[in-house]
Amino acid sequence: MKILLTNQFTNASITESNIIMNNSLILPRRNFIKNVAIAGAAISALPLFNVRAQGAGKKFKVGLVGCGGRGNGALENHIEAAKALGHEIEVYAVADFFQDRADATAKKHGVPADRIYLGATGYRKLMEQPIDIVLLATPPIFRPTHFEAAVNAGKNIFFEKPVAVDPVGARKVIELGEVAKQKGLSVVAGTQRRHQGSYLRNQFAVANGAIGKIVGGTVSWCGGKLWFKERNPGEADDSYLVRNWTSFSEMSGDHIVEQHLHNLDVANWFLGRPPQTAVGFGGRARRQTGDQFDFFSVDFNYGEDVHIHSMCRQVSGTYGNVSEFFTGTEGNTFGGGKMSSAKLASLKVPEFKTHENPYVEEHIALLDSIVKGQPINAARTVAESTLTAIMGRIACYTGSIVRWSDLATKTDSPWYNLALSPSAADFENGTVVAPKDNVVPIPGEA
Numbered sequence: 001m002k003i004l005l006t007n008q009f010t011n012a013s014i015t016e017s018n019i020i021m022n023n024s025l026i027l028p029r030r031n032f033i034k035n036v037a038i039a040g041a042a043i044s045a046l047p048l049f050n051v052r053a054q055g056a057g058k059k060f061k062v063g064l065v066g067c068g069g070r071g072n073g074a075l076e077n078h079i080e081a082a083k084a085l086g087h088e089i090e091v092y093a094v095a096d097f098f099q100d101r102a103d104a105t106a107k108k109h110g111v112p113a114d115r116i117y118l119g120a121t122g123y124r125k126l127m128e129q130p131i132d133i134v135l136l137a138t139p140p141i142f143r144p145t146h147f148e149a150a151v152n153a154g155k156n157i158f159f160e161k162p163v164a165v166d167p168v169g170a171r172k173v174i175e176l177g178e179v180a181k182q183k184g185l186s187v188v189a190g191t192q193r194r195h196q197g198s199y200l201r202n203q204f205a206v207a208n209g210a211i212g213k214i215v216g217g218t219v220s221w222c223g224g225k226l227w228f229k230e231r232n233p234g235e236a237d238d239s240y241l242v243r244n245w246t247s248f249s250e251m252s253g254d255h256i257v258e259q260h261l262h263n264l265d266v267a268n269w270f271l272g273r274p275p276q277t278a279v280g281f282g283g284r285a286r287r288q289t290g291d292q293f294d295f296f297s298v299d300f301n302y303g304e305d306v307h308i309h310s311m312c313r314q315v316s317g318t319y320g321n322v323s324e325f326f327t328g329t330e331g332n333t334f335g336g337g338k339m340s341s342a343k344l345a346s347l348k349v350p351e352f353k354t355h356e357n358p359y360v361e362e363h364i365a366l367l368d369s370i371v372k373g374q375p376i377n378a379a380r381t382v383a384e385s386t387l388t389a390i391m392g393r394i395a396c397y398t399g400s401i402v403r404w405s406d407l408a409t410k411t412d413s414p415w416y417n418l419a420l421s422p423s424a425a426d427f428e429n430g431t432v433v434a435p436k437d438n439v440v441p442i443p444g445e446a
């Protein structure tokens with residue numbers, strides 16, 4: 001992969017902290033408009049070609065929890081980001097539920113055997129190590145627990161989306177994000193669209209009025225089926241669930257949370273607020289294991305007469321579409337694609353010259369923020385997008401209208417305290433009971 005010269009990067013970490021991270025989506029709309037205006041002013045004042053290699057030559061010790069497809073990918077992205085900035089990475093420790101996974105990553109990166117940690121509690125030992133940065137890439141069920149351990153241990157954090165599978169977990173991540181802020185830790189999430197030049201440009205333009213006021217839109221992740229794993233003869237429940245995690249909503253949050261979150265995150269980002277209500281339906285046509293749906297269709301009401309239609313599907317041989325599209329009073333735009341706007345040419349939209357690979361750019365932002373001592377923190381935004389997707393899932397599983405307040409503030413709502421079972425603690429305590437395969441929620445009864 002081509003590595004861009006470091007002086008071609010704009011300072012996206014400052015950009016993010018000013019524009020994205022500080023705009024709590026729980027803020028009322030009035031405040032959001034004010035904040036966007038302030039953010040717009042702040043970014044206009046930024047030098048466009050800020051050199052991000054300041055303080056090059058640093059060495060960071062990194063630990064990885066979850067040595068699967070994305071964990072290994074994130075580690076490679078992290079190393080590439082460090083190289084682009086002139087820093088060095090030592091992969092100091094790894095943790096995985098399974099020995100073969102951990103061993104393979106350790107071997108590749110020269111991690112000694114005594115710094116390989118296994119099982120559901122292995123992450124705890126890893127957090128005790130003198131590492132500067134931890135990458136968290138297990139299935140989503142474990143994210144709040146691992147995030148808590150990382151924040152308590154004072155590590156800078158990259159964590160994959162989604163960051164929870166239930167409202168209790170998502171709110172915990174929001175709270176811990178505030179603790180991380182107080183500790184001056186950087187927290188970057190695997191919502192790579194927020195680190196992609198085309199998306200950053202469009203979001204900036206929209207926030208500065210390029211398409212007027214957003215009045216509606218669609219977001220979708222419709223694609224083919226993912227892998228699934230049959231249970232091995234005599235296999236324990238915890239092992240089966242870890243291997244087959246994309247089939248169980250208790251492990252993944254269901255695919256509206258696990259995959260479609262990316263597009264819902266863009267909707268929240270562009271609109272500057274989470275939805276107020278969700279109503280939808282979904283079902284299951286082809287899955288052979290687990291308890292997830294195959295498809296969802298949700299009407300998210302963002303208030304002020306703005307509706308975003310969300311759809312996601314994991315059924316091979318059907319029409320595929322992964323995108324976001326927003327209609328405004330004065331134009332329209334795709335999330336990171338074509339924008340129709342008469343105003344665009346007159347707006348001073350920065351170039352946001354990010355790394356060509358947004359997965360690498362995430363780690364450039366993380367490392368750069370640490371070196372500069374300007375922590376960035378995506379905990380709240382990714383947790384609120386996770387909560388948005390969870391809201392859609394509950395609406396479809398139950399057939400009910402679900403309000404943001406049911407999950408975020410209304411402590412007597414039946415969904416406020418929803419915590420799925422088995423939990424991360426069950427894995428650590430050896431009390432996992434796998435949900436039944438092929439038993440799915442029935443709307444109206446669930």
Ligand SMILES: NC(=O)c1ccc[n+]([C@@H]2O[C@H](COP(=O)([O-])OP(=O)(O)OC[C@H]3O[C@@H](n4cnc5c(N)ncnc54)[C@H](O)[C@@H]3O)[C@@H](O)[C@H]2O)c1
Pocket residue numbers: 065066067068069070071095096097098101119120121122123137138139140142160161162190191192242258259427
């Ligand atoms: N940002 C993106 O585009 C993107 C892409 C793919 C996956 N992801 C996310 O990354 C995460 C991991 O996905 P993946 O595709 O790598 O899955 P995977 O199954 O390939 O890897 C998960 C790894 O975590 C390990 N693990 C499970 N429980 C553990 C525990 N308690 N402690 C330590 N290790 C544990 C597993 O053994 C496995 O090696 C998911 O949250 C997924 O949504 C994000």
